[in-house]
Amino acid sequence: MNECELVKKILNHMNAEDYKILINKVWFRGFWVPGIANQRSDKKWRPKVEFINNDVVLNRKIRKGGKHNYELLIEAMIKMAEDRNDETYLLYNVVRWITDPDSHEEIEEYFNQLENKPKDDTKNDSEEIKDTSEKDDVNVQDNLLKKENEKLKAEIDNWKNRGKKYKENIQNLKIKCSNLEQENNRVKKENGRLIRENEKTKQGKDTAVKEYNDRIIALSVENSKLKEKIRGKYKPKKNIVLSKTSGVSNPKVLCVTKNPADVLIKGYNIYFLTDLEELNKKIYTETVFDQIWYIRSGLTHADLIKVAEKYANQKILQARDWKALQKKLQGGDRL
Known part of the structure; x- marks a missing residue:
């Protein structure tokens, strides 16, 4: 039997009160149950024992390099046993298992005897945990459903208001599109008129450019002559x-x-x-x-x-x- 199997046997025989204390100690230290992690913010809700008492959950790590869930439970069980300071306490077996390897066979025999007890003698502690957890779960689920229902109503009202605004926006966009289409037609007509005028003016462009260049050359020659005259008169x-x-x-x-x-x-x-x-x-x-x-x-x-x-x-x-x-x-x- 390894440490994970030891934790499973302990959970099967814990009473409801000790189970609540145990889960409260590990719940906010990274203990994670797949599928119900979204309930971590609810301080009153805790997972039922059958949700966590399996190899998948107990061997789970919340992040790479972190501790397994069963390791977090073992640390919490040792702390509870040390606080109780009673060798007959169920969780004291965890302390003995960790500190005294020679006691492993004795502890395994102890749990085998517990499992072989007639069911009619005493009510199973795990059944007590299950009953209490189920009651808590029902209350929590009711509260969650109420909150969810209120959120859905508010969201429906919000979408209705958005729908009205969208209709108004669509109508405004239709008007803008109509105005833009009219403006586009006007621009097309104006563009056609400018193209025709440009073609008319383009014909005389080469002549005008040539005359302009000739004028620049003539002015440059005249300027050079004036500079020569100025130099001579200085x-x-x-x-x-x-x-x-x-x-x-x-x-x-x-x-x-x-x-x-x-x-x-x-x-x-x-x-x-x-x-x-x-x-x-x-x-x-x-x-x-x-x-x-x-x-x-x-x-x-x-x-x-x-x-x-x-x-x-x-x-x-x-x-x-x-x-x-x-x-x-x-x-x-x-x-």
């Missing part, structure tokens, strides 16, 4: 004079600077570039420059990279300002 603010040292007659020079009008230059045909966004214009891409000057004042390193990438095959003469450029051109002598 009067220097500083008395700095640069003379050419190259043997080329009137060499073409691209001068990248933010201040093109601060110097008087002789002997050079200089093209000033003050806005690097204009670097790709025709005047700068098609002209072959003899020299390229880069005045760093007011410019960034990113600007220098753009110029260097554009004129990768030419040497770029860099200077901090015009005075520094003069020294580089004249070898340090001011002319």
Whole structure:
């Protein structure tokens, strides 16, 4: 006989009062009876003894790594026996079984004698438990049925109210659908009108775009000419004079600077570039420059990279300002 079988024999011979105490000790410690776990919240209801006195329930675990139901019952039985402190108490056999392995045969013989007693001598304790449990179960079931009936009535009323609201919503949706259909037809007509107008205007689009591009090109050329005139009319603010040292007659020079009008230059045909966004214009891409000057004042390193990438095959003469450029051109002598 193992521990689970010992628990089964104990349950068969417990009186109703001890059974109630035992179940109360394990009911909220994880003891679980499959199929009636939803009754755990009811503090008065407990399972009848025939519900739990079987191998399926007693060997059940509430979770992985937890204790079996029969182990929870054994712990509760030992606590009850220790509280009673009576060796003749039925549950004291559990204490002896756990603490004294030599007493197993004696305990088995004791339960065999109990089971072989004539049924007429005394009323079976398990029958007392069964009668009490059945009475409790009937009362609990009545209360549960009443509560369930009240819940069902409330739910029926709730669904009736929802039904009314759904009917109103359906009617409102029908009206909205009708309005949307009318609006959709209107949009279709408007869309057709816009398509026809678009086809009419599309015919003259290419001509208009061509005229617009031609106008932009003409304005760009005119703008370049105006810039050239402005450069020619500019009067220097500083008395700095640069003379050419190259043997080329009137060499073409691209001068990248933010201040093109601060110097008087002789002997050079200089093209000033003050806005690097204009670097790709025709005047700068098609002209072959003899020299390229880069005045760093007011410019960034990113600007220098753009110029260097554009004129990768030419040497770029860099200077901090015009005075520094003069020294580089004249070898340090001011002319």
